[in-house]
Amino acid sequence: MNRSDLPLVRDLVLIGGGHTHALIMRSWGMSPLPGVRVTVIDPEPEAAYSGMLPGFVAGHYPRAALGIDLVRLARFCGARYVRGAVDRVDRDAKSIHLAGRPPISYDLASVDVGISSAMPDMPGFNRHAIGAKPLGPFADEWQRVREDPSRRGIVVIGGGVAGCELAMAMAHARRGTATTVTVVQQGRIGTGLGSKASACLRRALADAGVTVLEGRSAHRITEDAVHLDDGSRIEADFVTGIAGARPYDWLGTTGLTDQDGYATVDARLQTRDPAIFAAGDCAHMTHAPRPKAGVYAVRQAPILLHNLKAVLSGTGELRRYRPQKDYLKLISLGGKSALAERFGVSFRNPLLWRWKDRIDRRFMDRFATLPRPPAPDLPWPRAMGVRQALGEKPLCGGCGAKIGQQALRRALAQGGEDMPGDDAAVLLTGQARQVISTDHLRAFTEDPGLLARIAAVHALGDVWAMGARPQAATASIVLPRLSDALAERTLREIMLVAREVMESAGASIVGGHSTIGAEMTIGFTVTGLCAGPALTLAGAQPGDALILTKPIGSGVMLAAEMQYEARGRNVMRALDVMARPQGEAAGILAGAHAMTDITGFGLVGHAAAMAEASRCGIILDVAAVPLMDGALRLAERGIRSTLYPQNRDAFPELPVRDARDALMFDPQTGGGLLAAYPGNHEPLVRALRAIGFDAAAVGRITDRPGQVAFA
Structure with a gap:
């Protein structure tokens, strides 16, 4: 096995x-x-x-x-x-x-x-300063400060080796400006170093133009100053602390x-x-x-x-674990120079910085150059076409795993289905109008709670797109092979998250089905109630503006993440977009003539389905379409979802001039609502942005049936 x-x-x-x-x-x-x-x-x-x-x-x-x-x-x-x-x-x-x-x-x-080197007990620290640890938030804040020419006073609270390194680095970054850098140290500078290294560190601080205040303590911090225990103050508009790490x-x-x-x-x-x-x-x-x-x-x-x-x-x-008694300390001195100290012996030389740089880069290269997973070992003999069917990259998850639009059309046409269809079916029970839809997602993350959240939002999208109020849902869950204990933990986590999402939208989970399978898959069947006629694909009219509520790019982002090509920060931002419920947005779009949600067939595919059902045409303003952070750069590198070729082949008449054009065919998971809206749409877009949606007008409906074009 x-x-x-x-x-x-x-x-x-x-x-x-x-x-x-x-x-x-x-x-x-x-x-x-x-x-x-x-x-x-x-x-x-x-x-x-x-x-x-x-x-x-x-x-x-x-x-x-x-x-x-x-x-x-x-x-x-x-x-x-x-x-x-x-x-x-x-x-x-x-x-x-x-x-x-x-x-x-x-x-x-x-x-x-x-x-942490934050100092929550010091008055004003939490509001007007930042700890140097954890390093990530500090680095992000320093990047903003370094690029701000208006900053004039920098204070580092803590004069240990780390505090001195930061002070000299800050002074180097702000050289040629009027910025002052001051270190406030309760005891002596360079605690933990030998006398020779400590003296060398003092000279380096002086050479860098850093003011050192020893035997002094910060008492409180205000918006424009650090106040010391002796009653004096240091003007400062950036303060960091690295003393008293805890x-x-x-x-x-x-x-x-x-x-x-x-x-x-x-x-x-x-x-x-x-x-x-x-x-x-x-x-x-x-x-x-x-x-x-x-x-x-x-x-x-x-x-x-x-x-x-x-x-x-x-x-x-x-x-x-047996730690060494001492270790080589390589201390950066601001510019490309360093001080070395071990066992009380120290020396300073620019070549030491190059040595330190080489050590640091070698360490980071271990994470930048991760080995690629091997290609599957295929049996021999095998049927012709197996390798071609597998493709050159792993199958995408989410909506990138859908069957292509053209294949779906042909298959359903054999059963007499009238394509393109709508987001949800409309059921009439007496005077009540109820919509029902089902959707599921093949896992694209190992986090069952996050997958459940996105799958629930994704399934609710069909109900919101019909202008309905979510009513009830059933869950369909496939878990990979797990022990009984892990299966119970996983199912509990999925259902707690799913229930929270559904209840926030106004729906109750009333049942479902679970089973063991090859991989995790989470889906929901959702019903909703309409106060009036359901909002369908068929109501768009020439002159309507096309309003999109979310940026696109999730397909290329998830494909890149599977190949170790996407930056983690951008992946997490993309997942946040996918997990964003759209009930409020649907309410703002209630006056639309037609609406759909953008999923596996991409912006072009779903916009074209709306135009086809409405017997109209569409022109997409590609430059106006909001994109997820990092998606364009990945597309420019040629990264595509496994569903992209089918989405692209469905519209051979459309030219793909560049990577931005290619993203119009990118399959979306938990994608935005696309509404055909009449009249002045600008207040609508402003209202959507005011509640946190990256909304935009991305095109218009034309009076030319069958027309699908890029502006």
């Missing part, structure tokens, strides 16, 4: 995307433990690499070079990535709680969340921490709870206390990976 055919029987949850866990995910992708379902939880889809942060701040690296893409890593290792911050861990129930979603169960968990509060509620809130671990990196491990800066090694440094996190990775697999498999002894 193929390893991938084995049922999943254990849940491993990695809380945090720190360096240790990132390395574990990479190794797991190359050698997974069969039968284990892996979940990764982190508030950000990219984990910032601490080694390159000073170089980014100074301007030596772009923001993209700083990030370890957790979404991409999760795809590589077959894990689900869950975006969110942990609120608490229930060790009795073995569940992890996050805001806005059902709890996530675990059999074994590991914590690598880093630490663990996150929720960790202290687990019963697994020391008096300072760090998770205490033994030599095996195991906490007092044998089902929970911890590593990186959030962990305190009781057998060998060490200062917080990324080098320890990196070297903990192979030990932690071995121990997690040993516990999950029930085989082998747990290994001990």
